[in-house]
Amino acid sequence: MALLLPFIEFKPNRVAEGDPFHLWHLGLTWEPWLLAAIVTAALLLALSGEGPRVRAAKVAVGSALFAAALLVALRAGAILVTEATPFGRVGPIGGFWISALASFLIVEGSLRTASWNPMIKGAIRVLPLAIAAGALASGALDSFAMVQEYINRADRFSQELTTHLRLAAFAVMAAVVIGVPLGIVAWKRRLLERPVFTLVNTIQTVPSLALFGLMIAPLALLSRQFPLLRAIGVQGIGAAPALIALTLYALLPIVRNTYTSLSVIPNAVIEAGNGMGMSRRQLLRFVEAPLSVPIILSGIRTSVVQAIGNTTVAALIGAGGLGVFVFQGLGQAAPDLIVMGVIPIILLAVLIDRGMALLIGLVTPPGLRKDTL
Amino acid sequence: MIEFSCVTKHYGDITAVDSVSFSVEDGQVCVLIGPSGCGKTTTLKMVNRMLDASSGEISINGRNVSELAAEQLRRGIGYVIQSVGLLPHMNVRDNIAIVQRLKRVDRRQRYRRADDLLELIGLDPEQYRLKHPHELSGGEAQRIGVARALAADPPILLMDEPFGAVDPLNREVLQTEFLRLQRALKKTVLFVTHDLDEAIRLGDTIILMKDGQIVQHDSPERILAAPRNQFVRDFVGADRALKRLSCFPVEGYIREAQQIADQDAASFSNGGRGPDSVVWVYGADRALVGMLQRSPSGYKVITLKPEEVGVVPLSSMKEALSRLLGQGIRAVPVLDQRNCVVGEIRLPDIEELNQAAL
Numbered sequence: 001m002a003l004l005l006p007f008i009e010f011k012p013n014r015v016a017e018g019d020p021f022h023l024w025h026l027g028l029t030w031e032p033w034l035l036a037a038i039v040t041a042a043l044l045l046a047l048s049g050e051g052p053r054v055r056a057a058k059v060a061v062g063s064a065l066f067a068a069a070l071l072v073a074l075r076a077g078a079i080l081v082t083e084a085t086p087f088g089r090v091g092p093i094g095g096f097w098i099s100a101l102a103s104f105l106i107v108e109g110s111l112r113t114a115s116w117n118p119m120i121k122g123a124i125r126v127l128p129l130a131i132a133a134g135a136l137a138s139g140a141l142d143s144f145a146m147v148q149e150y151i152n153r154a155d156r157f158s159q160e161l162t163t164h165l166r167l168a169a170f171a172v173m174a175a176v177v178i179g180v181p182l183g184i185v186a187w188k189r190r191l192l193e194r195p196v197f198t199l200v201n202t203i204q205t206v207p208s209l210a211l212f213g214l215m216i217a218p219l220a221l222l223s224r225q226f227p228l229l230r231a232i233g234v235q236g237i238g239a240a241p242a243l244i245a246l247t248l249y250a251l252l253p254i255v256r257n258t259y260t261s262l263s264v265i266p267n268a269v270i271e272a273g274n275g276m277g278m279s280r281r282q283l284l285r286f287v288e289a290p291l292s293v294p295i296i297l298s299g300i301r302t303s304v305v306q307a308i309g310n311t312t313v314a315a316l317i318g319a320g321g322l323g324v325f326v327f328q329g330l331g332q333a334a335p336d337l338i339v340m341g342v343i344p345i346i347l348l349a350v351l352i353d354r355g356m357a358l359l360i361g362l363v364t365p366p367g368l369r370k371d372t373l
Numbered sequence: 374m375i376e377f378s379c380v381t382k383h384y385g386d387i388t389a390v391d392s393v394s395f396s397v398e399d400g401q402v403c404v405l406i407g408p409s410g411c412g413k414t415t416t417l418k419m420v421n422r423m424l425d426a427s428s429g430e431i432s433i434n435g436r437n438v439s440e441l442a443a444e445q446l447r448r449g450i451g452y453v454i455q456s457v458g459l460l461p462h463m464n465v466r467d468n469i470a471i472v473q474r475l476k477r478v479d480r481r482q483r484y485r486r487a488d489d490l491l492e493l494i495g496l497d498p499e500q501y502r503l504k505h506p507h508e509l510s511g512g513e514a515q516r517i518g519v520a521r522a523l524a525a526d527p528p529i530l531l532m533d534e535p536f537g538a539v540d541p542l543n544r545e546v547l548q549t550e551f552l553r554l555q556r557a558l559k560k561t562v563l564f565v566t567h568d569l570d571e572a573i574r575l576g577d578t579i580i581l582m583k584d585g586q587i588v589q590h591d592s593p594e595r596i597l598a599a600p601r602n603q604f605v606r607d608f609v610g611a612d613r614a615l616k617r618l619s620c621f622p623v624e625g626y627i628r629e630a631q632q633i634a635d636q637d638a639a640s641f642s643n644g645g646r647g648p649d650s651v652v653w654v655y656g657a658d659r660a661l662v663g664m665l666q667r668s669p670s671g672y673k674v675i676t677l678k679p680e681e682v683g684v685v686p687l688s689s690m691k692e693a694l695s696r697l698l699g700q701g702i703r704a705v706p707v708l709d710q711r712n713c714v715v716g717e718i719r720l721p722d723i724e725e726l727n728q729a730a731l
Contacts, residue, residue, distance in 0.1 A: 266456070266458065266461075267456075268454060268456035268457060268458035269458045269459075269460060269461070270458075271423075271454060271456075271458055272452070272454060272457070272458025272459070272460075272518075273458070273460075274423065274447070275421060275423060275447060275452035275454065275458075275531075276447060276448065276452060276471060276472050276475065276521075277443075277444045277445065277446070277447030277448035277449075277472065277475060278444070278475060279444050282475060286460065286471065286474075287460060290462045291461070291462060365462035365463070366462075366464075366505065367461050367462045367463060367464065367505035367506065367507065368461060368462050
């Protein structure tokens with residue numbers, strides 16, 4: 001498939017229809033053959049059973065597959081975009097993406113069962129990103145449509161990236177400040193458990209676009225009524241409604257995990273703690289906190305990743321963020337611009353997710369690690 | 374000494390404990406027993422103020438517990454519960470040392486104490502101190518629970534059905550362990566159970582409760598021999614003769630045993646002894662491996678598993694009898710910690726003990 005589908009497309013300018021090229025019609029000499037050889041090797045490996053050696057070979061071939069696909073795309077870009085087509089640009093399509101996906105599946109599938117040092121595993125996983133980043137930094141990818149879009153907006157990009165991160169971070173912090181006590185209250189006071197969960201669950205079911213929209217009217221009203229609020233920047237559109245909506249979205253995982261973390265502490269442990277003469281504070285320090293913090297953190301992890309995604313929509317009500325590019329791209333029928341906005345969002349989400357996983361691993365006491373991993 | 378005088382506990386309209394008075398002497402084990410809902414656990418929990426009495430007075434060495442700060446009081450009383458409640462995120466050593474940590478004893482001293490306690494309860498510190506609760510069996514976890522209660526060396530122990538969740542075989546082992554510890558440590562123990570055999574075996578005195586009141590407070594032998602009323606008679610059951618055997622540790626009835634090394638077994642000749650006597654066979658490290666049995670062609674060795682046939686000096690005579698009947702042999706070997714035979718228990722002695730009561 002990787003070899004048969006069109007591999008790359010050429011557009012004479014930004015909005016023109018793309019012209020698909022097959023791997024073999026690009027006018028390249030040896031590069032397609034290299035790719036074909038690697039694909040063949042991968043197929044052979046797939047048939048050759050299990051074992052540590054096969055696994056290592058799979059990882060090597062899988063990584064090589066991505067590198068080769070990228071190389072072909074680079075070379076193709078250099079050939080297709082010439083002086084004669086100053087606004088021309090290339091974009092990877094079917095064949096390239098299937099190669100990249102296959103590379104990911106082969107490498108990840110083999111790593112999952114391998115018992116190697118986590119550091120080495122991590123390095124292998126980061127390698128394709130590093131290669132892509134290297135290619136990007138060297139300017140070799142400049143003929144690519146996405147990169148073209150980026151180059152035209154470099155300043156704007158870093159500004160919106162910061163806005164995006166700031167919105168998501170503040171929203172999650174606010175959600176922690178509200179959500180953790182809410183979870184505790186829901187656990188301690190049985191009467192409040194249902195209303196609290198009904199509320200946060202309901203919020204979660206409101207489509208994000210609608211929630212952002214719903215914020216506009218009441219906040220605009222407040223802002224008109226109270227000059228003080230207006231002075232600190234509260235308006236119907238912009239950062240304030242976005243923050244509120246994002247915070248509301250971030251609540252559910254935090255409230256739910258806080259509640260769960262308390263409910264899974266065995267009664268016997270609490271009774272033993274009391275019976276040994278722990279004060280309220282000591283019970284929190286020696287029993288409740290160590291047992292519940294990892295679970296609460298994994299709720300925050302879910303919230304952050306969600307918030308990074310949801311913040312995209314915040315651009316619609318003028319709060320900024322990487323969503324700006326996505327909606328610009330939608331408006332201008334420029335898919336490459338959309339992709340340029342979406343890829344950093346995905347990368348951010350994945351990065352933060354891994355980072356949180358690492359942190360959770362660190363704060364989980366050794367005796368509990370078995371159940372959580 | 375723990376003293377209850379006219380202690381009552383109400384839950385709303387329900388009276389869980391009704392004007393109960395008794396005392397437990399220093400170094401004695403007092404067992405609270407009765408049907409569920411009789412108030413035995415409530416009684417126990419009022420001592421360390423996990424529950425507060427509605428009226429009446431509980432005192433420890435003359436000091437009224439309601440005048441002491443609950444946390445301080447509890448740190449001076451060992452507390453063992455059926456579900457153990459080890460802190461799952463801490464290793465065995467930190468679990469044992471937790472009360473001392475609350476008391477701000479420094480770490481080196483705490484850890485040394487934890488190792489000592491592991492030795493005391495018969496678990497190898499090297500092997501166990503860094504384990505986590507999920508790696509322990511039920512019996513091991515309960516032992517650690519006892520070690521934790523003993524860590525700060527409290528004079529008083531409260532034990533709330535500590536062996537109730539352990540399988541019967543392990544329960545007997547833990548009871549024996551408890552008797553051994555109690556002999557060495559002489560704690561003042563209040564012990565709740567619903568298992569009469571356990572009460573008879575472990576208790577210096579037994580308090581039988583019903584509907585929040587004490588029905589009979591007596592020594593195990595007296596409870597069995599002289600039940601005060603029909604309720605006690607029913608509770609004790611028809612097999613009280615058998616139960617009574619639980620009162621007696623086998624150590625008082627050990628007879629000398631005849632034993633022989635396994636390499637000499639082939640050339641054994643019954644040197645004029647009665648045909649019914651048992652000859653135990655030991656292996657290289659003097660540990661029991663089997664017994665000799667007469668066959669038409671002389672004697673042959675039957676292999677035995679020490680842990681299945683043997684008892685220890687602190688086992689009860691009831692256990693010895695059940696091993697006798699279970700294995701279908703004439704005597705039960707009494708073993709030391711290395712499974713060496715130190716003597717035997719014979720059926721006639723058990724019968725005689727039983728006759729004496731009737």
